[in-house]
Amino acid sequence: MTGSGWAPVYAVVRRIPRGKVATYGQVAALAGRPRQARQVGYALHALPPGADVPWHRVVNAAGRLSLTPDSGGIEQRLRLLAEGVTVTEGGRIPMAGFRWQPARRTVARRPSAR
DNA sequence: TGCTTGACATAAT
DNA sequence: CATTATGCCAAGC
Numbered sequence: 001m002t003g004s005g006w007a008p009v010y011a012v013v014r015r016i017p018r019g020k021v022a023t024y025g026q027v028a029a030l031a032g033r034p035r036q037a038r039q040v041g042y043a044l045h046a047l048p049p050g051a052d053v054p055w056h057r058v059v060n061a062a063g064r065l066s067l068t069p070d071s072g073g074i075e076q077r078l079r080l081l082a083e084g085v086t087v088t089e090g091g092r093i094p095m096a097g098f099r100w101q102p103a104r105r106t107v108a109r110r111p112s113a114r
Numbered sequence: 115t116g117c118t119t120g121a122c123a124t125a126a127t
Numbered sequence: 128c129a130t131t132a133t134g135c136c137a138a139g140c
Contacts (some may be wrong), residue, residue, distance in 0.1 A: 024122050041121035066121045068135050
């Protein structure tokens with residue numbers, strides 16, 4: 001099948017538990033695309049309204065909504081708040097306990113470098 | 115067919 | 128905290 005190939009991306013996003021959030025890079029990595037966080041965002045943007053994908057649970061690595069308030073960031077914030085995720089007016093999320101951790105990435109990310 | 119833009123990430127300045 | 132630079136790749140024009 002040559003189809004888009006973003007199916008795994010949507011599958012990963014669907015796996016994000018309610019009340020938690022994941023980063024684009026994380027989703028990209030879990031979907032098999034370690035360095036394509038951008039394409040993940042693109043794929044989510046291309047999602048039709050009402051899709052079975054909780055795109056609002058995906059935020060950037062800084063724990064902030066990447067979308068502009070004019071684009072849908074407002075809706076994303078409201079949806080997260082409705083799920084119990086704390087989001088400040090500035091679109092910031094305290095990733096202390098809201099970060100979805102499927103397995104790796106606990107406190108020490110990426111050995112070496114940095 | 116080739117260049118530009120973009121829901122990003124990371125490091126450096 | 129803002130800006131700059133680089134990487135990665137799909138879609139739009």
